[in-house]
Amino acid sequence: MKRSTRKEQDPDLGVLAVQLSGRVQREIFTRAAAEGFDDVRPRHGAVLAYLDPEGTRPGELARLAGRNKQTMGAILDELERLGYVRRTPDPADRRAKLIIPTERGLRLMEASDGFVAVIERTLSDALGRDLYQQFRAALLRSVASLPPGGQDTEG
Numbered sequence: 472m473k474r475s476t477r478k479e480q481d482p483d484l485g486v487l488a489v490q491l492s493g494r495v496q497r498e499i500f501t502r503a504a505a506e507g508f509d510d511v512r513p514r515h516g517a518v519l520a521y522l523d524p525e526g527t528r529p530g531e532l533a534r535l536a537g538r539n540k541q542t543m544g545a546i547l548d549e550l551e552r553l554g555y556v557r558r559t560p561d562p563a564d565r566r567a568k569l570i571i572p573t574e575r576g577l578r579l580m581e582a583s584d585g586f587v588a589v590i591e592r593t594l595s596d597a598l599g600r601d602l603y604q605q606f607r608a609a610l611l612r613s614v615a616s617l618p619p620g621g622q623d624t625e626g
Contacts, residue, residue, distance in 0.1 A: 495590060502586045508579050509552050518546055518556065518570070519580055526569035528561065537619065555579060 478486050484613060496513045503511055511519070517536035521527065533543035547570060550556045555576035561567040593604040 495587075498532055498585045498590055499583055502589075503579065503583060506582050506583070511550075511555070512577065514546055515555070517543065519576070519583060522556070522572055522576070522580065524572060524577060524580070526559070526561070526571040528567055529570055532570060550576070577622060598621055 496516065499516070500511065500513060503509070516595065517538050517591065518532055521532055521535040529543055529547060530540060532538075533540050536611075538546070544582075547556060547558070551558065554573055556570050556572055558568045559571050561569045589605075600607060
């Protein structure tokens with residue numbers, strides 16, 4: 472049997488993880504585009520998923536998203552050009568910068584939180600509440616059992 476056929480018929484963890492991630496991202500960004508946020512891309516999720524309304528330091532965003540600082544800087548540059556974030560001095564340490572969402576960024580963050588909630592409800596309805604909760608718990612334990620960090624998963 473060809474490897475591609477085997478992976479299609481009996482996908483391994485890596486294939487399943489990529490498929491789930493891709494489908495969730497497509498759903499989020501399709502809904503975002505329909506709401507007028509058609510200029511954001513999945514790579515921007517590395518910032519938008521973790522950004523606090525009061526601001527977050529770029530190094531913290533890089534750590535949380537599993538990206539290196541150079542990749543995070545490029546993503547932040549794009550989001551700043553698109554009008555979703557701005558850089559400002561951190562009042563706690565004037566040498567450091569904070570990434571602050573703009574009003575447009577806050578609207579997108581709120582909308583995407585809603586999109587994820589809809590996706591989670593859809594999965595819960597499809598699997599049943601108990602099985603979905605077990606699935607989430609297993610995912611959390613699985614992620615925690617593997618080492619964090621390393622190379623970017625996106626170049």
